[in-house]
Amino acid sequence: MSYILSIANQKGGVGKTTTAINLASALSELGKKILLIDLDYQANATTCMGINRGGFDKCIFDCFTKEASFDDVLVKTKNELIHVLPARTLVQGIEEKIILDMNRDFILHSLLKDRRDDYDYILIDCPPSLGYITTNALIASDGVIIPVQCEFLAMDGLTQLLNTIRLVQTKKKVNHETLIIFGVLMTMLDARVTSGYQVVNEIKTYFNEKVFQTIIPRNITCSNATFYGVPVTVFSPKSKSALSYKQLAKEVLERRE
Numbered sequence: 001m002s003y004i005l006s007i008a009n010q011k012g013g014v015g016k017t018t019t020a021i022n023l024a025s026a027l028s029e030l031g032k033k034i035l036l037i038d039l040d041y042q043a044n045a046t047t048c049m050g051i052n053r054g055g056f057d058k059c060i061f062d063c064f065t066k067e068a069s070f071d072d073v074l075v076k077t078k079n080e081l082i083h084v085l086p087a088r089t090l091v092q093g094i095e096e097k098i099i100l101d102m103n104r105d106f107i108l109h110s111l112l113k114d115r116r117d118d119y120d121y122i123l124i125d126c127p128p129s130l131g132y133i134t135t136n137a138l139i140a141s142d143g144v145i146i147p148v149q150c151e152f153l154a155m156d157g158l159t160q161l162l163n164t165i166r167l168v169q170t171k172k173k174v175n176h177e178t179l180i181i182f183g184v185l186m187t188m189l190d191a192r193v194t195s196g197y198q199v200v201n202e203i204k205t206y207f208n209e210k211v212f213q214t215i216i217p218r219n220i221t222c223s224n225a226t227f228y229g230v231p232v233t234v235f236s237p238k239s240k241s242a243l244s245y246k247q248l249a250k251e252v253l254e255r256r257e
Helices: 016-029 044-048 060-064 094-098 104-112 132-140 158-173 194-210 220-227 240-256
Strands: 003-007 034-038 082-085 121-125 143-149 180-189 211-217
Touching: 003 016, 003 132, 016 034, 016 044, 016 082, 016 121, 016 143, 016 180, 016 220, 016 240, 034 044, 044 220, 060 094, 060 104, 094 132, 104 132, 132 158, 143 158, 180 194, 180 240, 194 211, 211 240, 220 240
Parallel strands: 003 121, 003 143, 034 082, 034 121, 143 180, 180 211
Antiparallel strands: none
16 A cells, blocks of 8 residues: 655745655655655646646546546656646636535545555645645645755744644544654755754754755756756756755655655
8 A cells, every 4th residue: 555645834935846756756766656646736746747737638626626537637657657646727716616525625535545556655745835735635645744945934834834734633533544744854955054054953953853864955956857847866867956865765765664
């Protein structure tokens, strides 16, 4: 059965999507079959996996409104070990559409329950908010990875996320399921700035062993890879960023297996 990980932080620009696509790519290089779910309305994970957002009729948000099934939405990528449930940017008002659904928090959980045996890992790229869509992701997940930018005010907003995680843990307990903070990932470290390391120390003091040993450096290579619609692990496999995500993938396997 697959292990489901949400990559969540309601603060934007912390590296959620970059982490999602590159962790998926790096895990696939280790022989793991991956399902990547793009729940961000900007659909950046979809684009960064080389999927043309105009090349499909239905997206993951159509599953939330019962207008599409899992198989209707599933897209295979050039990497045979990575499948994607894509998003598109034109979708709006999904949360308003599902608000009257009594099971609105469990839609994604229900969608995935019969497909977990098809993959080793399911990675969910969450939107920069803590609404029903993120709640769905967390309820469907076994663990959450929290990317935190190595910059001033990195802790800003994390209390709200942690409160949401606690609420979800309570909901999952009813079904005898659990949700753990699988790991905290420090991202965008500028090695030339000492304040970045101060933030790392602050986060480690707060989260202790939950913080990954791997730290993702700030590197232009990631931006260049995005432009070409491929993970940096494929675009420049020997770059600092690529090597960092490959190391992160090994850490994920060690923590899980």
